[in-house]
């Protein structure tokens with residue numbers, strides 16, 4: 328099975344207030360050290376994987392540069408990365424090679440080099456087409472920058488473009504969100520990701536919201552009900568324009584699904600490199616088992632060579648993952664298929680959980696296929712929690728009552 332590669336570049340020009348990723352603003356002097364460490368990890372991936380009981384095919388059919396803002400790197404640093412990848416892996420001729428891009432960071436010389444290296448898909452972190460909203464969360468671009476980037480990408484021959492949007496930014500209203508979605512549709516990009524604002528203690532805006540304060544425009548963040556409405560409005564508008572939903576947050580025109588992201592949701596093997604990068608490899612010795620590992624989420628620890636955190640995935644955990652990752656997809660989980668992989672006795676263990684969420688209107692079952700309902704997509708984390716062991720017993724008890 329071909330492999331997916333993820334390369335994390337955790338550097339940004341400024342830190343967005345809502346951002347809970349392991350990224351930051353660093354001096355360029357550190358970039359070369361970071362590339363050194365990435366190259367070292369790429370070279371030793373085979374040795375590392377076999378040491379922890381994992382196995383992989385050297386053929387790669389997808390590479391994804393995320394972060395952070397990968398387009399912040401120098402041209403020579405990109406070239407080093409691509410040379411090291413091609414020396415250590417077999418990149419398929421039709422590989423999907425994506426780079427995340429903050430609008431306004433992809434100048435012509437970078438675009439030229441990236442294309443020569445095989446980059447054929449760009450994911451633009453737009454978040455909002457309303458300049459005031461983008462500025463309120465410290466994004467450095469405006470609507471014109473985004474439209475100009477899309478025009479230049481197309482002129483250069485890259486049409487496989489994703490636009491990211493966030494529902495729940497400060498100052499957002501139904502009307503302003505409608506404008507952002509309309510502008511996205513007008514660009515005719517083939518892939519759109521719609522996220523609802525995450526509120527947690529890992530971002531400055533999240534901490535301020537939790538504290539009930541007013542910094543970072545926190546008091547202008549829409550309430551949860553409106554955010555859910557905005558998300559549903561985007562789902563309806565995109566689907567009506569034939570950009571069909573294939574995952575909770577992802578919408579696509581035919582032929583443009585993200586190959587890399589599908590690997591995560593369908594449990595295909597991938598290797599991640601760099602700060603906070605996650606990997607999953609199939610077990611070399613036990614079918615249906617796997618091993619997951621992740622690099623340190625601190626740049627200092629990563630550069631200091633701190634070890635990866637390794638989590639073996641037992642057959643039972645793999646089954647849980649098949650449920651809660653597969654349910655993210657609109658195609659849902661085929662119970663017959665999953666039984667053929669794990670056996671009907673083990674799958675039956677989830678009958679009560681399935682019955683509970685079906686009864687609650689969060690799951691629907693059509694023949695053998697289990698799917699999240701529209702409401703289930705809004706409450707997906709609660710559903711997924713039900714499929715994780717430890718939760719099953721309490722869920723079952725709740726059903727019995």
Ligand code: SF4
Pocket residue numbers: 338339340341342343346347348350394395396429452
């Ligand atoms: S550009 Fe992306 S990774 Fe960087 S701070 Fe903003 S949201 Fe986070």
